[in-house]
Amino acid sequence: MPLKSSWRGAIRCGRLGLAALVIMSAPLSLSAQKNSCVDCHLGMDDALKAPAEGFNADVHKQFGLSCQDCHGGNPAQDDVELAKDRSFKGSPERAKIPEFCGSCHSNSEYMRRFNPNLRVDQLVLYWTSQHGQLLKKGDTSGAVCTDCHGVHGIQPASFPKSQVFPWNIPQTCGRCHSSADTMKAYGISIKQVDDYKQSVHARALFEKKDLSAPVCNDCHGNHGAAPPEISSIAFVCRQCHPSAGDLFSKSPHKEAFDSLGISECEACHGNHRISPPSDELLAGGKQDVCVQCHEAGTEAHRTGLQIRKQIDDFVSSSEAAKSLLAAAERKGVEVSEAQFKLQDAKTALVLARNLTHGLSLPEIEANLGAGGKVLAEVKVRGEAALSEAKFRRSGLIIATAFIILLAAALYLKIRDLKGSAKHEG
């Protein structure tokens, strides 16, 4: 059935309208991809060009965010006035940066869209930190988000080039905490970072590349950074050293330290410049820490000396067994099993050294006793290996002598044959 002319007209109009819509929407879709902020800033001087350049490597860009998501405005507009419309926020004042970043990062509903596992308590923690407290008081010298994370070109903490990646953190904190000018007003020492760099923790981090080694934020907190109270230092250290902490809690030192208000671990090991643990820290050692409280000659100090002697004796026996095996190895005898066994003695020594935190001499003796049995076994094996080396050399001399004898006999026989051949010739 033929359509009425009015229906035909309507369909024609509809088609035309659809075509017009497609044509008109084309520039719209093009302008949606356009970012006039970046286009303009790239043509500006260094300071204003940097944000546009840095943003290319920014984690926010990777998640699809753009300039207007933080700064507002309309990047689709070419005209500066039109681009900086009513929604334009510009750069926040320094004092407002935490709230500026927190407007998204504290919004769990918003953050869930990008990473459901990301914490959203940074701002709350920040206000509890020394930095946040200073800002609350109107002091803008304290660190805000951008001081640690950067501004444009922010990287996730897991990215090795990030300012907050473990091995960059001492440098990041040190930018302010090692600056005499910045710290002067607060009466804070500026040696912490230098001290830390000489510590056993820094050696583990920088030399062994052990990312589990603690840096500033592991003891002080990150967003809630604050110096730990005397009573809480021990808990901070126990995060990684629970066994030493438990032993200390059972020791007579615990009550004494608590009553005197001395911080537990720090009293003997120090804080930022924590040296590698050494037997020299024990009573009678070059760095004897016991004498800080117990004078030499007192009963407590004598107990300390006994502990040290036990450990020293074990170390000497262990070294002797080790050199015995090394000598056998140099002589070509396979001693890897005995060397493996020596690891058990090493473990006993490590445990005994840890037991010094508990100050129980019988426990230390029992542990070293078990290790001593291992050392005795290793010594027997080492001696057997050395006598095996001797046996091999003696065997070689006898075998070589026999071969030389045989070779000489052969030589004489060949000469004899030659002589007979000449004679026959």
Next chain:
Amino acid sequence: MSKWQEKVEAYLEPRFQLSAIRNFANKKKVPEHRHSFWYFFGGICLFLFIIQVLTGVLLLLYYTPSVDTAHESVQFIMSQVKFGWLIRSVHSWTANILVGVLFIHMFSTFFLKAYRPPRELTWITGFLLLVLFLAFGFSGYLLPWNELSFFATRVGTDIAGVIPFVGKALKTFILGGQEVSDATLTRFFWLHVAVLPAIAILIMGIHIILVQTLGMSKPIGVGETKEISFFPEFILKDALGWLIILAVVGAVCVFLPWEAGPKADPFASTPLGIKPEWYFTFMFTTLKLVPAHIFTIEGEILAVLGFMLGGLLLMLVPFLDRGAAREKRSPIFSAVGLAVVLYIVVMTALTYLAPNIGK
């Protein structure tokens, strides 16, 4: 001759025709001239091969070819088995000395032009034996499953993988997969103790029969010379050389026993300075030095093809050196041979003296 000896001989004679063998040995003569020293290297190769077989068979008593147990079994042999350290060290050291002596034997034969007719097949079987013993070395190196051998095998099989057209398939076949794994160890063990020995004994048998029937070749220009009897004079001289080698091997094994090394960890990163066994290092260093591209072809591919072509030409040299075939000196072949020897020596030395070269 005592009565019982006569009885034994009377029993054996009709069965083995001993008198024919004795007559052959008595009549066989070996020329003696200023180059006859080089004749002894063939016998030394045979002696070292016999040691390889004997010590290899003994190692089989304790060695287990699996990634979980291979290294442990070698360590057990070295530390717990009575004289295990000696058997394993002799096996490893003689394997290396054997490859070295094979090279000397091959190049001395080359320079003396002993490949001249009718000894073309003696040369070809000898060349094939060298290739087989290189394969013995390559497959045996992995068996202790230690760190060095694991990564050296990975490097070696990667090189095989660049051969055009067949490289990838060849690499997969050698490895038994895409990576050096348990399957590779099983394959290498199978090759090392079953396939290669069977082929080697067959070719060695042909090689020795040819040497015995055709006799020793006299170098070009050496006229009538004195001759010595093959048995007992030459054999006794040979035995003297064997005894010297035995004394050297004994001393080396006592003072420098072959180490088991740390167990291979496939997940560990490749240790610095990894290189194959010394007899492959001239190829290894060449591959490091060759430019990434030569014209439009990948340098590595070109180098591998170059080595394959070089090997083929060396095998076919009896048919290429027509001058020598007519008993004429062929200085060009000698010069090329000398250049090849120099190249191998320089490249091998560079591997150890300048390990970072080409990086």
